[in-house]
Each structure stands twice: as structure tokens, then as C-alpha cells.
Amino acid sequence: MASANDPASGFPLQSLPYCSFLSSQDGNAHLGVGIGSFLLDLSKLGQVGLLHSLNAETQSACAAPQLNSLMRCGPAAWSTLRQLLIKLLKEDASSKHQSKIEPLLIPTKDLQFFKPIVVGNYTDFYASIHHATNVGRLFRPDQPLLPNYKWLPIGYHGRASSLVIGGGIRRPHGQIRLTGQESPAFGPTKQLDYELEVAAYIGTGNSLGEPIPIAKAAQHIFGLSLLNDWSARDIQSWEYQPLGPFLGKSFATSISPWVVPTEALSAFRVPSSIRPSGDPEPLSYLSNAASEDAGGIDLTLEVFLSTARMRETSLAPVRLSEGNLCNLYWTFPQMIAHHTSNGCNLIEGDVIASGTVSGPHPGSEGCLLEITRRGASPIQLPNGETRAFLEDADEIILNGFCEREGFPRVSLGECRGTVLPAHGAS
Helix, strand or coil, rough: CCCHCCCCCCCCCCCCCCCEECCCCCCCCCEEEEEEEEEEEHHHHHHCCCCCCCHHHHHHHHHHCCCCHHHHHHHHHHHHHHHHHHHHHCHHHHHHHHHHHHHHHEEECCCCEEEECCCCCCCCCCCCHHHHHHHHHCCCCCCCCCCCCCCCCCCCCCCCCHCCCCCEEECCCCEECCCCCCCCEEEEECCCCEEEEEEEEEEECCCCCCCCHHHHHHHHEEEEEEEEEEEHHHHHHHHCCCCCCHHHHCCCCECCCCCCCCEHHHHHECCCCCCCCCCCCCCHHHCHHHHHHHHHEECEEEEEEEEEHHHHHCCCEEEEEEEEECCCCCCCCHHHHHHCCCCCCCCCCCEEECCCCCCCCCCCCCCCCHCCCCCCCCCCCCCCECCCCCCCCCCCEEEEEECCCEEEEEEEEEEEEEEEECCCCC
């Protein structure tokens, strides 16, 4: 398939990301696999007999509307299915099955996507030291990082029910206390922000009371997606002490419709440690040589903004920042090992989010809070508009991809969301 070899598509044969989409044939959600500018209908692939070499459990999982059943099958089944799909879609093998496969390839343009996974729990971490430092300087110039940051992955339990794919993000109301005011007021946020993040989906969990060792933590990750944890900074700053984020975060979190299997990212693994000399070594339950040698992922992450005026004048979205997942201080295996170290049980479909991913240089910040210094230094857009925080009708587009010489580009697709006016706004 020609589009699979197009570097711009980001969905080569080596990737094969999963999604859930609305089938026009029966009106139900089906699992799909991205290949170039098309997707392959997994449910129909089973119906035409091309999954017969898989065990019954995996075949049944491919006919499900979302990925949870496949996740429960375990890493060996994930890999077996992936190798079969690669074999079926290879150009040199396509002639044998062409008459069966071609009708099952659907252009991805204009398809309706669903959440690919039923998410039971969502944990958001704070794993980027550059983000933590930049934000800390805004509130605590003399002590940007709190004493525990370099000892453990900090996280909080988010709201799984408000995870969404695409569409509009309603500007939330909440309590806000402005500087110099004695009492808070209730109203729509004036400091709406995005957060550039990556989500790791738990494929297989652990029993309650049984921690996941750091050496085995990576085996529990099914795949990665882009994630935007929308934030109302003025609501958040008033409510977060002493128990952390609440209504300033829980109104919406966007995820990409695509889940890239971890096996597709193996060529882009990099050493995980960015710890400077003098930083404490992780405690033993967070330390593993194999994980440290290849615990990071060289994944480029971008944020684009499109305003209503830009769309009216046919201007392309403007890139606000570019970062990389390899800049995390804590890796996903370390997050999982810490999360379960007290015996907490994870289940298939749980989302483990990286927290805002920022880099060490200007232009690599993962949110407007950092870029505009809490609104004090608004950004200038090419058409003359300015932004301190997001305005109604602004669209945020997250993009992520891996590149390496000798390998095709592997994309995480896009994660989009558009700001809708607050309830009651004219």
C-alpha cells in the first residue's frame, strides 16, 4: 500500500496503531488498525477467516468494540496478533489475500472514532523535571522543586469519566480568588490552559496487595497515546492546597483515538536517566539496569494552536512548542512500580499519564502557564493576535512522532480539542 510508505502518514507497516471506529456497515463500533491513510477492520478480518491461526480468546477480542479484551490476553497474544497483521499487510503477501483484505481497508478521513479503551482509572503524574521547575519558579522562586521530587514519582488520581476524544471542551466554572481579593467568586475560568502529555495504557494489571516489580513494569504497558489534560489555572491555584488538583482538572482530558503498541516503539528506546551529577539515586524498588538503559522513548511532541480568526483567513495552525518524551525525570516503568508499591491494583485499560512534558530550552514548554509565565508575557501570533491563556473557539492540536535514520516515521496521530464557551455565555 503506497500510503503506508509515505513518511507523512506516520502509520507504516512497522506501526499498526489500534483504534475504535463506527462501522458504516452495521452501525457498531469496531476495532481498527491504522495502515497509511487507511484502517483495517479487525472484526471483519476475523469474519473472512484471516485470524483463524490465533487462539479463540484473541479472535474473540478482535471482534470486540474496544481493546480491553485484547489487553487481557497478555503480551504474547499482542505480539502474535501484531506479527500476523504485518504478514497479511506486507506487499509481497498481499496478492494471496488481496481479494479478502482490500474490501476491509477503509479511508480514515472523516471516520467517526470512539475511545479505543474503556478506562477505569486515570492517574496523572508530574514526571517532567523541567515542567516542575518552570512552574515551581512561578510560585516558589527560592525553592522551585519540593524536597520529595527527586525521590519519587509524584502523581494524583484523575477523573476517568471525563476522558474524551476530539470535539468541544466546555470552559468550566469554578471558585476563583484574584490577587488582592479577600473572598473568592464563582464564574468561568479566565486562565484555561492545555497540557502536553503522553498516556501509557495498562494492558495487564496486578492483584490487590501484589506490587509490580520495576524489572517487569514495562511488560504491563499495552501502548501509548497522546493526552491533553486541560487545566483551569485560576481555579486550580485556589483549590489545590492541601489535597491537590480537583475541579480545575476534572472537567475534561482529551486523548488521541490511536493507541500505538509498545512493540512498534522498540527501535526508538533510549536511556532513561537525565539525572545530573549529585542527584540522589532512585531507591532500589525504582531502579533497574535494563529499564534505565532503554526506559526512555525518543518521541517528539508538538503543540499547535488554531484560532477562529486564523481559520476564517485560511491560516495554518501555528506551532507553540516542541518537546521530547525522553526528557522525563521519571519513566513509565518507574511510575508503575511506584504506583503499585503499596499494593494498589491496576487493571487493563488504566491510563498512566506522564504529566506535562517540557524540555530544558525556550520553545519546549508543554503549556501556556510556562510559555506566558502565568499570563505575564502573552505570546504574539503571526496574524497579530495575542494569547496569555486560551480563548473560546481556540483549537489545540497535539502531535507526536518517532524518527530515526534507517526506520520509518512512527506517529501517535493527533489529539484535538476546541474550546467552547462556558454555560450561560452569550
